[in-house]
Amino acid sequence: MTEATTQRGFPLLPSRFSRGSKATRTTDNTAAALLLLFTVIAIAWANSPWADSYSTLLDTHLGLSVGAHHVEMSVKHFVNDALMTFFFFIVGLEVTREFTIGELTDRSRAAVPVIAAAAGLVIPAVVFLAFNPTGENAQAWGVVISTDTAFLVGALAIIKPKFPARVRIFLLTLAVVDDVGALCAIALFYSESVQVGPLLVAVALIGALALVRFLPLGVRGPAYAVLGVALWIALYLAGVHPTLAGVVIALSIPVFTPERRPVERAVDQIRAFRQSPNSEYARAASRSLRESISINERLQTTVGPTVSFVVLPLFALVNAGVRLDAQSLSTALRSPLTWGIVAGLVIGKFVGITGATWAIRRIGFGELAPGLTLRRIAGGAALSGIGFTISLFIVDIAITDPSRQDQARIGVLAASIIAFALGWAIFRITDWLSPPEPVGLKLLRPIDPDRDHARGARDAPLTLVEYGDFECPFCSRATGAIDEVRAHFGDELLYVWRHFPLERAHPRAFDAARASEAAALQGRFWEMAHELFAHQDDLEWSDIYRYAVAAGCDIEQFDQDVRVHSSKVLHRVTDDAEDAEAMDLNATPTLFVNGKRHKGPWDAASLIRALEGR
Incomplete structure (x- = not known):
């Protein structure tokens, strides 16, 4: 399919952020439900009589020995530092696609969610720092900047506002910029003391990754894999959070829209196989089909489900297990860290996104897609306060004290619940007061045989x-x-x-x-x-x-x-x-x-x- 550009705009391509098929929505909802399930399991396990086994599991060490060399890390660090690389890899693929051929190439249409997302990054941090201006708590400002895309999509599916497609596209476009901001924050503010030697090696590997696209097609995949593993190790040794290797690899992978000649070549190969089935024609047809779709899209299709159904649930399992006994809850209720996170995510996201959208429209700097109103943006802005994956990820790397980590996790969980309830209320009330009208579902101008x-x-x-x-x-x-x-x-x-x-x-x-x-x-x-x-x-x-x-x-x-x-x-x-x-x-x-x-x-x-x- 060729995506649209008129004299006034740029192409808009579907991606995870704009896909509208029923199968895709079902997959997104299932992934969100699975993430929620493992969150509940982690909390229940951490507060059960078997809580010690939960802690033992997280501290269990996994090792790999090659000759005299031995590497090991705990289960929690393996999930957070190794498996989460695949999550950031998928995020990087989506960001690359959106900025290259997706929603973020339409300058006027993208201006609103981009600037709103930027405000949704800055204002929550400012709100958090109002509660925690100094001391160790102030370092945790990054916890409140990110929105959890999986839960955001799932929440929208549960609430079921009228005609949600445009709201969904707006929020997922906003989530791209949100992810970029979170990645930059991790890279700039949450990396350990940098070691120059390994960092120079990492820079050289990044240069090599940029050149892989010029290699023959058959060796590109292995080259990306080998260089990617090497980059992860180099960043780990350099003191930069190694999960960023996933983003760097994703940014080096080319993305393009399907073109006519490769598609027709694939059709010719399939026709030849149909007329004379044999293994050579089968391989040629399979290769032609793969090459007609960009590797970016193929990787999202193949790696994405593993991230959604394996990596993120495991991440929730090892990070969401917070103690909710009377003492921990009492401590959290008195903690400015907890309240700073709740206020940053709930109030900061809502005020930042809604206020920026209002201001952009007021000064005429950007435009909303047909069917979107400020009321519906407000509902989406409230749901953007659902911070989970990256919020808990930053909790683990920004806070070292276990008790303060629990306070922060309680704040993230409480903010997510409040944000969902607020978003539900706004959508329900605004849909009742001013029902939205569908856009583009019916032919606007009737057929006129004398003119058409x-x-x-x-x-x-x-x-x-x-x-x-x-x-x-x-x-x-x-x-x-x-x-x-x-x-x-x-x-x-x-x-x-x-x-x-x-x-x-x-x-x-x-x-x-x-x-x-x-x-x-x-x-x-x-x-x-x-x-x-x-x-x-x-x-x-x-x-x-x-x-x-x-x-x-x-x-x-x-x-x-x-x-x-x-x-x-x-x-x-x-x-x-x-x-x-x-x-x-x-x-x-x-x-x-x-x-x-x-x-x-x-x-x-x-x-x-x-x-x-x-």
């Missing part, structure tokens, strides 16, 4: 509207899907094409759309469309004029319409594109089946089922 480019009977009972561009390799005309659908339904289907040129991703798409409208003035729209789709890789104006001739256009009239009457053909294109923007479309092809937005695959079989109501 339509094929089929005007009174056909079924309608299919496609917003696409002529350079998009996955648009339905390019893949032949629409031809199959029209052949299946015949006169029962009215098909409509509308323009949605993606200028940043497809720099010639807008010119191609104008050319098609110039051809339409001579009644040759569909013939020109056929030529443009057939030559998607060659859409310079010199080529387009040849296609106009092939489409049967009077070339002098075509040239005049493109140049002299350019405003007329321009408006036909921009009108469609503005409709798409108003509906907040962000991908081509986007299709509307019988006036309702189609969600899911756009192959011929899927579209036929959707049109038939199956």
Whole structure:
């Protein structure tokens, strides 16, 4: 799928932060439930008659011997320093994707959550330091800066506000910047005294990681693995928290959107395997499929579930086991450390995110996506006070005294509960007072056969509207899907094409759309469309004029319409594109089946089922 860019923006690509499939939401919710379950197990275990076995488990040492060399660390340190590297690796992959081809490439749309996230990092720390201005407690300010993404997504799923998709995208975009801030804080403020020798080795290894992308495809994976392990060891010896190796490795891994040629190469390999199944063709097809998707996305798919279902639950198990007896609770209730964490996460996050969003909109520095209001941002800001994974992670490295660690953990747990309750109340009240309206679920402008480019009977009972561009390799005309659908339904289907040129991703798409409208003035729209789709890789104006001739256009009239009457053909294109923007479309092809937005695959079989109501 090609993601959208109009004349006013940049491409928006789906990632973990914008994925909307039911399967993905179910996976996110399951991961959050598992994290909560292991948190409850840890607390119950630490407060049970078998509490000593819990402490024994955390202090049990794991070792590895190679010849005369021996390395060992406790179970808790193994989880926090080794396994959590994979968590930060996934965070790094997501950050790289979002800044390269994701939500954070849309400058005006990203400005609001980015600045709001920055305020959501700074204000909680200021609130915390108001309670703990000096002394050892002041070092724990980093505990309140981070939001737990897994619990945030799970909480949103439990509350079920009306039309949560845009709130979810906003919060997860905000979570990217939140993660960047937390990673920087760990690197700059929570690393031990730095050893120069190992640090120089680490710098050299980072340089080597940046060059891995230039190696042959077959050796890149092993090279990343070997250099990554070496970097972890170098950072560990240098006194820098070694989990940051995961982030550095992730930042060195390239990310890109699927391109036409690799996808078509994979299709050719699959076709060859289908005609003559053998192991050589199977390997070639498998390799082509892998190479058509960026390694960033493949790693998120393969490593991500392990992090969600294994690493994070284990982290919760070894870090959330706080004593909740009368003495520890009484001490926590009198502790400025506990109250500083509660206030920082609950009040600081809410005030920082909501206030910054209000200010940004007030001065016109950024814009919210359609369907988002300050009331809904406030609900999300309240939920952002759920701090868990990185908060507990920083508790362990910022505080050395076990009793103060327990006070801090109690503060994190209490803040998370309060933040959830506050977010639930805000969403429930605001949805009741001012129910949000869905955006982009229905076709904004009704079909007008006299104005639209339509094929089929005007009174056909079924309608299919496609917003696409002529350079998009996955648009339905390019893949032949629409031809199959029209052949299946015949006169029962009215098909409509509308323009949605993606200028940043497809720099010639807008010119191609104008050319098609110039051809339409001579009644040759569909013939020109056929030529443009057939030559998607060659859409310079010199080529387009040849296609106009092939489409049967009077070339002098075509040239005049493109140049002299350019405003007329321009408006036909921009009108469609503005409709798409108003509906907040962000991908081509986007299709509307019988006036309702189609969600899911756009192959011929899927579209036929959707049109038939199956």
